[in-house]
Amino acid sequence: MVQKRQKASSTKLEAVAPKRRGRPRAYQPEVALGKALDLFRSEGFAATSLDDLSAATGMNRPSLYGAFGDKRELYIKSYQRYRADARAAMSDIFRDELPIRKRLERIYAVALDIYLSGDAGPRGCFTVMTAASEAVSDPDIRAMVLEGFSELDKAFAACFRLAKEKGELPETADPVILAQLASATIHTIAIRARARVPRKELEAI
Amino acid sequence: MVQKRQKASSTKLEAVAPKRRGRPRAYQPEVALGKALDLFRSEGFAATSLDDLSAATGMNRPSLYGAFGDKRELYIKSYQRYRADARAAMSDIFRDELPIRKRLERIYAVALDIYLSGDAGPRGCFTVMTAASEAVSDPDIRAMVLEGFSELDKAFAACFRLAKEKGELPETADPVILAQLASATIHTIAIRARARVPRKELEAI
DNA sequence: TGTTTTTTATACTGTTTCGCATAATATGAA
DNA sequence: TTCATATTATGCGAAACAGTATAAAAAACA
Numbered sequence: 020m021v022q023k024r025q026k027a028s029s030t031k032l033e034a035v036a037p038k039r040r041g042r043p044r045a046y047q048p049e050v051a052l053g054k055a056l057d058l059f060r061s062e063g064f065a066a067t068s069l070d071d072l073s074a075a076t077g078m079n080r081p082s083l084y085g086a087f088g089d090k091r092e093l094y095i096k097s098y099q100r101y102r103a104d105a106r107a108a109m110s111d112i113f114r115d116e117l118p119i120r121k122r123l124e125r126i127y128a129v130a131l132d133i134y135l136s137g138d139a140g141p142r143g144c145f146t147v148m149t150a151a152s153e154a155v156s157d158p159d160i161r162a163m164v165l166e167g168f169s170e171l172d173k174a175f176a177a178c179f180r181l182a183k184e185k186g187e188l189p190e191t192a193d194p195v196i197l198a199q200l201a202s203a204t205i206h207t208i209a210i211r212a213r214a215r216v217p218r219k220e221l222e223a224i
Numbered sequence: 225m226v227q228k229r230q231k232a233s234s235t236k237l238e239a240v241a242p243k244r245r246g247r248p249r250a251y252q253p254e255v256a257l258g259k260a261l262d263l264f265r266s267e268g269f270a271a272t273s274l275d276d277l278s279a280a281t282g283m284n285r286p287s288l289y290g291a292f293g294d295k296r297e298l299y300i301k302s303y304q305r306y307r308a309d310a311r312a313a314m315s316d317i318f319r320d321e322l323p324i325r326k327r328l329e330r331i332y333a334v335a336l337d338i339y340l341s342g343d344a345g346p347r348g349c350f351t352v353m354t355a356a357s358e359a360v361s362d363p364d365i366r367a368m369v370l371e372g373f374s375e376l377d378k379a380f381a382a383c384f385r386l387a388k389e390k391g392e393l394p395e396t397a398d399p400v401i402l403a404q405l406a407s408a409t410i411h412t413i414a415i416r417a418r419a420r421v422p423r424k425e426l427e428a429i
Numbered sequence: 430t431g432t433t434t435t436t437t438a439t440a441c442t443g444t445t446t447c448g449c450a451t452a453a454t455a456t457g458a459a
Numbered sequence: 460t461t462c463a464t465a466t467t468a469t470g471c472g473a474a475a476c477a478g479t480a481t482a483a484a485a486a487a488c489a
Binding site for chain 2: 061065151152154156168200204206207210214216
């Protein structure tokens, strides 16, 4: 629970005076979490030290613990943040009623933006990275990753189902199988991006 | 170069008396490298310590250094070994002249065997795991990973090209694009295997 | 002004890490 | 036997690591 500055029963909602008691925070939790996510995405869990995180967020270690818990908890919160961001970036695309082809194009374009961003080289898909590393030994993290996969599968399947209803796809097309293929394509792109396959080639796929 | 016991100009080739000078080795390099590979595959580079490697191989640290160099070199040699093993497992399939459908089935079956093996949970594809972790920051490793991807792409493309010549595929089919799709499928399977998606589901894909 | 509360800043602890130096050991050769 | 060589075994040392204890600082409140 990040406990969002509970305003003392004032009239207007949100963005009003914090009116907290002690010394004010020198950081913004949301911003700091974003920085932590950036680091984890480019280095991975094991290769990211608390000192690195401290430097990146501008918070010293005790503050990190106070705000997010230990390293593992911070990783989990970073991952949840990543998923929320990704969902936000995708949701409007899944909402718009475009023809399936156009829609897929836009989905892959957004995915490429996410995967290729980053100062220290492309960062790929955090879900895929986590699956490749922590998901094996940590059951909680594994559960989140599995959920991430199935969320993507389901979103794609919904797209294809809709397209089928609108007659854009033949009757024989199976939305679930098509969705898995579409997810697979997302995954290769994410992985190849990490190996710095140029954007041009990825777009071709 | 692992320098395979150079026999002193004897008659028979291989498997003859080593005739080395000093204290004999207490380990077999090939076996030890296999153990190191196993560990790296299940834990990843950063989470595997030299003590772990020492325990797994039965060699103490100085011997490890003497035989394989530092941790990074050992990782690279392990990866090369992995690729050699995978190539060996696949080569006979790519050699047999089966119909394309049968051939694909066998390829995916072998891939599943490789990805799901391991005592401490499924270990996935080492190329994919390396791409997700070390490939970003280490140019040499990145180059090897890229080579791994293109090797798989090319092998699949060759399959599809052959199938097209034999009339098993329509004229309109593009072997290169089909190969990328087939690789993508391999990659999702590898990733999902790490997240312990059950074999049944993977087979369905 | 002084107290309470919350956060920051510094520093400490015990462990783990990597790489290597040194000594002991086991073999072939002289 | 004795020497040269190649490996093993022990363990050192400096750095990095995760997590925490303690003190200083900054705000609201009384």
